[in-house]
Amino acid sequence: MEGHKKSTTQTTKSRKIIGYVLFLLFGIGTWLNLNGIWIELPLLIPRLSEGWGLSPQLGMASNIANIGPVIIALIRYIIGESSAYEVPSICVIYTVGITVPIILSFTWFKQVYIFGTNRSLYLLVLGFFLALVNCTSSVTYLPFVNRFDPKWLNIYFGGESLSSLLPAILGLLQGVGKSDCIPSPTNPLILIEKTYPPRFSIEVYLSCLSVLMCLSFIAFLLLWKTQPKSNKPVKNPEPVEETLLDEIIKVETVHTNEEIKIEVVNTNDEKFTKKTIAYLVIILWTSILLIGCIPSINSFSLNPYGAATFHYVIIICQCCYPLVSFISTLYPQLFTVTMVRIIISTILGTLAFIYIMLTAFLSPCSPFVDEDYGKYIVAIMWIFVYLIFYYERIALGNYMNSTSGHRGLFWYGLLTQAGAFTGAVLIFTLNAYGIFKERSFCGTYHCS
Incomplete structure (x- = not known):
């Protein structure tokens, strides 16, 4: 008898671990590729004709891809807010x-002569398609996860955070390479920058992203194939038929005999209040700063403080999401949403963003650029912005899931992309009006 109980407990733990792994791996597929491209920017910028201007151009190309969520929104409206669009979209x-x-690993370096200059057309176009599917994941993955018990949402967010952490780890292993100032072959009095290759190539890095x-x-296929066949929401859901997913990720606790099961969406929980609308506005605002502005100015904000600062700050910022997600799992009470807490965190994050914007606007003479502590100040500001806004993202994501269900998560994702x-x-x-200026690695500036 004791042996049977022990065997049952071990089976339950195994199923629980399998469930965690499936949701973590599924979440990894959200922003993996686009995060990987941003991490590679310190290596791409010196090798491509756009130079520092590559950041805003890539940011613009990737955000034009927000047409994807708009298309999904139209499809969702046409089919009556059914979830039938989710699985085909995720497969694409x-x-x-x-x-x-x-x-991209075979074409990222190719240049095309357009409008009087060489342009990285392959990188920008393929980057657009990567962004297209990553942006669309915001309005497909989250609603898909909503089919499951709410306990799995934080696990999914953990996987989504790994879509930042894993490319960052690859970037650390790859390194940025070194840069030196050497005399120009045509004029020895002029110093030019010479860069050395990293530990492994950009091509290898991109191939690793594809494997992940x-x-x-x-x-995703394992989760999809083991779901109930009916995806139609009902007001008073009856117990659904047990499927293979119950066999894979069912969790039976010894003392409470509770089970994690698939739940059908309850439309009674999908109401928007004034507070919910206010939080959606905050989601829009923080997305403008965190996802829209900051990546597009990273070269102008960080490069004046050195290539190493640029490279490692970008990587550390990609680690902030996993860290905040991990804290939310250990101390969920810290992520309880209150209006005062959200407003204070939004104000603090906005102030830090203003400093980051100032460093980009004043380039090449960014604040404290010639002082050793200058790079630490800008690094702290960057890390703080990512920590505080990712805190809001997770807290408000859970709030939307618990108060507004499928509808709330959909608008959460849509406003993020907007x-x-x-x-x-x-x-x-x-940038098109020349507001931001580059700082040459080997140049001499008088910024006092």
Whole structure:
């Protein structure tokens, strides 16, 4: 008898672990490729004709991809807010997310002469397609996860955070390479920058991203194939038929005999209050800053403080989401949403963003650029912005899931992408008017 109980307990733990792994791997497929491209920018910028201007151009190209969520919104409206669009859309996302990095590994360096100058057309176009599927994941993955017990949402967010952490780890292993100032072959009095290659190439890095997307796709297929066949929401859901998913990820606790089961969406929980609308506005605002503006000015804000600062700050910022997600799992009470807490965190994050924007606007003479402590100040501001806004993202994501259900998560994702697009357009426009200036690695500046 005791042996039977022990065997049952071990089986339960195994199923629980399998469930965690599946949701983590599924979440990895959200922003993996686009995060990977941003992490590679310190290596791409010195090798491509756009130079520092590559950041706002790539930001604009990737945010034009927000047409994807708009299309999904139209489809959702036409079919009556059914969830039938989710699985086909996710399959397309994975198809593009697996194949495009492979294609990009052979074409990222190719230049096309357009409008009187060489342009990285292959990188920008393929980057657009990667962003297209990543942006669309915001309005497909979250509603898909909503089919499951709410306990799995934080696990999914953990996987989504790994879509930042894993490319960051690859970036750390890869390194940024070194840069030296050497005399110009044509004029020895002029110093030019010479860069040395990292530990492994950009091509290898992109191939690794494709492999990770394959693993995420397998996890999605396992979840999809084991769901109830009926996806129609009902007001008073009856117990659904047990499926293979119950066999894979069912959790039976010894003392309470509770089970994690699939739940059918309850439309009674999908009401918007004034407070919910206010939180959606905050989601829009923080998305403008965090996802739209900051990535587009990273070269102008960080490069004046050195290539190493640029490279490692970008990587550390990608680790902030996993860290905040991990804290939310250990101390969920810290992520209880109150209006006062959200307003204070939004104000603090906005102030830190203003300093970051100032460093980009004043380049090449960014604040304290010639002082050793200058790079630490800008690094702290960048990390703080990511920590505080990711805190809001997770807290408000859970709030939307518990108070507004499928509808709330859909608008959460849609406004995230709307904010990202707005911020990218703003920075692209400012850069087109020459607001931001480069700082040469080997140049001499008088910034006192």
